Amino acid sequence: MKRKIIHIEENKCDGCGLCITACHEGAIQLVDGKAKLVSDSYCDGLGDCLPACPTGAITMIEREADPFDEEAVKARMQQSSMAFQAPGCPGSRAQSTNRQTQSELAQWPVQIQLVPIDAPYFDGADLLVAADCTAFAYPNIHQDFMAGKVTIIGCPKLDHADYAGKLAEIIRRNDIKSLSILKMEVPCCGGLAYAAQQALQQSGKEIPWSMTTVSLDGNVKEN
Numbered sequence: 350m351k352r353k354i355i356h357i358e359e360n361k362c363d364g365c366g367l368c369i370t371a372c373h374e375g376a377i378q379l380v381d382g383k384a385k386l387v388s389d390s391y392c393d394g395l396g397d398c399l400p401a402c403p404t405g406a407i408t409m410i411e412r413e414a415d416p417f418d419e420e421a422v423k424a425r426m427q428q429s430s431m432a433f434q435a436p437g438c439p440g441s442r443a444q445s446t447n448r449q450t451q452s453e454l455a456q457w458p459v460q461i462q463l464v465p466i467d468a469p470y471f472d473g474a475d476l477l478v479a480a481d482c483t484a485f486a487y488p489n490i491h492q493d494f495m496a497g498k499v500t501i502i503g504c505p506k507l508d509h510a511d512y513a514g515k516l517a518e519i520i521r522r523n524d525i526k527s528l529s530i531l532k533m534e535v536p537c538c539g540g541l542a543y544a545a546q547q548a549l550q551q552s553g554k555e556i557p558w559s560m561t562t563v564s565l566d567g568n569v570k571e572n
Contacts, residue, residue: 353394354414359383361406366505366540370513370547371401374422379506390418391425401543403536453495461503462510464519471523474499478516478545479531480538487563494531494561505540512541516548520556528558534565 355376357368364382376391377384377398384406386392394417396409456470461478477498484490484502494500503512519525530545532538542560549558563569 350416351411351413352416353396353409353411354389354392355386355394355396355398356408356410356412357384357386358406358408361404363404363406363536364506365403365536365538367401367403367543368398368407369505370511370540370544371398373397375425375511376422382506388421389414390416391422393417393422403539451491453491453497453500455495455499459500459502461501461512461515462508464501466515466518466522470499471519471525473524473526475527475529476501476519476525477529477531478503478541480504480533480541482533482535482538483531483563486533486565486567487569488567490531493569494529498529503541504537505544506537512544513547513551516545517551520548520552520554525554525556527556530558530560532560532562534562538562 357377362383364379364384366379366384368384369377369379374391374393376387376393378387379385392414394409396407399407399409456468458464475498477494477500479490479494479500479502481502481504483494487493503510505512520528528545528549530542532541545558545560549556561569
């Protein structure tokens with residue numbers, strides 16, 4: 350059938366990942382650093398991803414395409430939701446850490462994809478969502494950003510995950526006191542910031558939040 354569907358110009362895509370979090374059907378993934386339409390049947394043709402793209406790489410066209418399959422999308426989203434729980438792996442077991450060193454890491458695990466949504470350390474926490482590269486670019490990250498916070502990290506360019514959905518569930522189900530976002534000054538980190546902001550909206554809660562950017566030479570600036 351002929352219908353409206355998104356088209357992604359690969360040469361314009363910078364791999365920021367913003368379109369992935371903007372697409373509520375999970376129709377887009379990053380493949381080799383570029384946004385790709387996973388399946389015609391996942392795209393509803395409404396174009397929620399268009400305004401999220403900073404480079405104009407996504408447009409709406411009309412062409413022969415498989416019809417939108419709402420049931421397939423629901424099944425896909427359910428699988429993603431189940432993946433949030435990250436069962437089975439001992440390394441993903443929620444646990445607090447003993448701060449006897451200079452490390453300010455308060456819990457384990459730290460990866461967004463691995464942390465359990467209902468982990469006890471989220472209750473009453475000041476939450477720091479950090480791009481994983483920030484720990485290497487900013488040497489005093491423990492003292493300046495992680496102290497007194499529960500820290501979770503991720504990279505939207507490398508992880509094919511619905512960060513916004515999981516972060517929204519963490520905020521919705523727990524008494525999160527504040528949200529801090531720490532990102533690098535590179536395009537792909539825009540996906541992490543966008544996901545965190547979307548999570549706040551989806552959670553239905555109003556909590557204080559801030560965002561800080563780390564430059565490639567290790568300087569920081571408030572956004």
